[in-house]
Amino acid sequence: EILDAVSNCFDTGTLAGLRVHITAGPTQEPLDPVRYISNHSSGKMGYALAQAATDAGAAVTLISGPVNLAQPDHVKRISVTTAQEMLSASLANIDDCDIFIACAAVADYRPTAIAEHKIKKGNEEIMELHLVKNPDIVATVASLENKPFTVGFAAETRDVINYARGKLAKKGLDMIVANDVSQAGIGFNSDENAVTLVTANQQTSIPQTSKRQLAVQLIEQIAKHYKTSK
Amino acid sequence: EILDAVSNCFDTGTLAGLRVHITAGPTQEPLDPVRYISNHSSGKMGYALAQAATDAGAAVTLISGPVNLAQPDHVKRISVTTAQEMLSASLANIDDCDIFIACAAVADYRPTAIAEHKIKKGNEEIMELHLVKNPDIVATVASLENKPFTVGFAAETRDVINYARGKLAKKGLDMIVANDVSQAGIGFNSDENAVTLVTANQQTSIPQTSKRQLAVQLIEQIAKHYKTSK
Numbered sequence: 459e460i461l462d463a464v465s466n467c468f469d470t471g472t473l474a475g476l477r478v479h480i481t482a483g484p485t486q487e488p489l490d491p492v493r494y495i496s497n498h499s500s501g502k503m504g505y506a507l508a509q510a511a512t513d514a515g516a517a518v519t520l521i522s523g524p525v526n527l528a529q530p531d532h533v534k535r536i537s538v539t540t541a542q543e544m545l546s547a548s549l550a551n552i553d554d555c556d557i558f559i560a561c562a563a564v565a566d567y568r569p570t571a572i573a574e575h576k577i578k579k580g581n582e583e584i585m586e587l588h589l590v591k592n593p594d595i596v597a598t599v600a601s602l603e604n605k606p607f608t609v610g611f612a613a614e615t616r617d618v619i620n621y622a623r624g625k626l627a628k629k630g631l632d633m634i635v636a637n638d639v640s641q642a643g644i645g646f647n648s649d650e651n652a653v654t655l656v657t658a659n660q661q662t663s664i665p666q667t668s669k670r671q672l673a674v675q676l677i678e679q680i681a682k683h684y685k686t687s688k
Numbered sequence: 689e690i691l692d693a694v695s696n697c698f699d700t701g702t703l704a705g706l707r708v709h710i711t712a713g714p715t716q717e718p719l720d721p722v723r724y725i726s727n728h729s730s731g732k733m734g735y736a737l738a739q740a741a742t743d744a745g746a747a748v749t750l751i752s753g754p755v756n757l758a759q760p761d762h763v764k765r766i767s768v769t770t771a772q773e774m775l776s777a778s779l780a781n782i783d784d785c786d787i788f789i790a791c792a793a794v795a796d797y798r799p800t801a802i803a804e805h806k807i808k809k810g811n812e813e814i815m816e817l818h819l820v821k822n823p824d825i826v827a828t829v830a831s832l833e834n835k836p837f838t839v840g841f842a843a844e845t846r847d848v849i850n851y852a853r854g855k856l857a858k859k860g861l862d863m864i865v866a867n868d869v870s871q872a873g874i875g876f877n878s879d880e881n882a883v884t885l886v887t888a889n890q891q892t893s894i895p896q897t898s899k900r901q902l903a904v905q906l907i908e909q910i911a912k913h914y915k916t917s918k
Contacts, residue, residue: 489725491845492793492869497722526756563722567815575845576869585797587817615721615805639722639806 472681474515479555479606480508481548481562481595483523485541489587490573499563501525503611503651506673507559508533514677516557521547523562541565541592548595555606557684560596561635563613568592597629607684609633615640622656633657633683635676655679702911704745709785709836710738711778711792711825713753715771719817720803729793731755733841733881736903737789738763744907746787751777753792771795771822778825787914788836790826791865793843798822827859837914839863845870852886863887863913865906885909 482504486494501522508520509530520535521544529535538544541564552558567589600608610631612622615638622636637653652666655676664675712734716724731752738750739760750765751774759765768774771794782788797819830838840861842852845868852866867883882896885906894905 492727492843493725493795494728495719495723495725498724565723570814576843583821584800585819585821587819589815589817591813591815613722613806 472514472678473511473557476516476556476684477519477554478511478516478557478559479519479521479548479551480504480511480559481521481523481544481564482508483525483527484563485523485544485565485592486539487541487565487568487592488539488572489569490575490577492576495565495567495569495589497563497565499523499525500648501527502649502669503673504559504561505530506669507561507676509670510673510677511557511559513674514681519551519555521562541568541595545593545595545598548599552599552602552606553604557609557680558596558599558606559609559680560599561611562595564592564595566592594629596631600630600632605630607632607680607687609635609680612636613639619654619656619661622654626656626658632687633680657683702744702908703741703787706746706786706914707749707784708741708746708787708789709749709751709778709781710734710741710789711751711753711774711794712738713755713757714793715753715774715795715822716769717771717795717798717822718769718802719799720805720807722806725795725797725799725819727793727795729753729755730878731757732879732899733903734789734791735760736899737791737906739900740903740907741787741789743904744911749781749785751792771798771825775823775825775828778829782829782832782836783834785836787839787910788826788829789839789910790829791841792825794822794825796822824859826861830860830862835860837862837910837917839865839910842866843869849884849886849891852884856886856888862917863910887913 483501484497484499486496488494505527508518511518512532518533520533522535522537536547538547570588570590596610608631612625612634614621618636618638622634626634634656635653650666651669651672653664655662713731714727714729716726718724735757738748741748742762748763750763752767766777768777800818800820826840838861842855842864844851848866848868852864856864864886865883880896881899881902883894885892
């Protein structure tokens with residue numbers, strides 16, 4: 459494909475010698491052996507970033523929640539289910555990480571307790587579910603003493619840029635990729651996306667395109683900002 | 689394949705002229721535009737049943753929750769997300785239905801209210817989620833005056849046959865297919881399954897086999913019991 463040729467010509471080496479860790483997909487938080495809470499996320503954006511970073515010469519580790527996607531070539535994939543597992547996998551090799559891209563749609567809350575057996579449907583018309591906040595993976599990584607260049611994602615349905623700027627500051631990120639998931643045809647489970655890239659000083663919009671092309675552009679931008687930060 | 693040949697030789701016509709409706713896959717119950725509660729279910733068993741019933745000569749309607757499976761040939765598929773949508777689709781053409789097979793893993797409860805915008809993660813360490821019971825689709829169908837021959841599924845993690853017998857009686861089903869989802873390698877998201885078929889008077893075990901072969905055997909048994917019931 460033309461895109462392959464283009465990416466091979468122009469992108470090779472912008473991340474050569476760098477180690478990039480990417481989280482992707484949703485997490486599933488079990489209630490019991492059959493039920494869970496999750497988020498809409500196909501994992502396509504994270505997998506496309508893994509491919510684009512590899513094409514740009516990086517050694518890529520992909521920490522992936524449950525998705526229906528093939529493992530990209532030359533990428534080390536670590537499969538996880540819950541947010542706690544994703545955090546453990548993210549911290550396990552963090553000293554070896556130059557750039558951390560948190561693309562996964564991590565569940566904010568998990569059930570307080572996981573029932574060992576399937577919860578029987580009782581006669582109660584109403585049920586209360588007790589949830590506890592999950593660890594904030596990207597904020598945890600960004601708070602490390604020798605933190606990697608840390609990129610977060612903000613999927614919002616309104617007031618997208620303001621929420622993204624707030625997250626950037628509050629979590630101590632180097633960059634945040636904001637997208638408006640209320641727009642049909644982009645984002646979750648779609649093959650296309652449109653985002654705004656936010657840093658402390660800059661704001662760059664990337665108009666709607668395929669997740670694959672967007673990933674190539676994002677990796678270019680991340681490489682540029684990473685080098686400026688050194 | 690041999691199985692194709694066998695099923696073409698022996699199964700053709702056992703359901704000829706009959707209309708079979710099958711529910712398959714999980715339901716997703718949204719909390720907000722990005723979060724949902726769901727069940728582990730690949731939809732493979734229901735889709736295999738739809739194929740086997742078609743091969744046996746039935747006109748098949750497949751009412752399917754969100755799955756990653758191709759639409760079987762010669763099957764009418766109706767795609768739904770929530771339990772309420774699945775109930776509506778199940779009742780819409782129920783007068784045209786001879787045999788109703790409820791294979792879907794329907795969420796027992798749904799959030800009381802769906803937030804229009806993404807719920808912001810606050811500072812609260814704990815969250816209470818208010819759920820309300822979903823309609824029981826197979827029990828609703830079985831309670832109709834001119835009910836079809838109604839087959840339910842019981843996925844349990846313990847005391848499987850007792851729970852299945854209880855459901856058969858309580859919901860007024862003609863047959864229930866019970867499986868022990870606590871066993872590794874069968875059931876949810878697996879390609880194989882092992883079940884026990886329970887009617888008011890009989891109990892038949894079908895040992896572990898591929899979901900496709902199991903579906904052929906189940907459709908044979910369902911056709912036999914359907915004819916006995918007339």
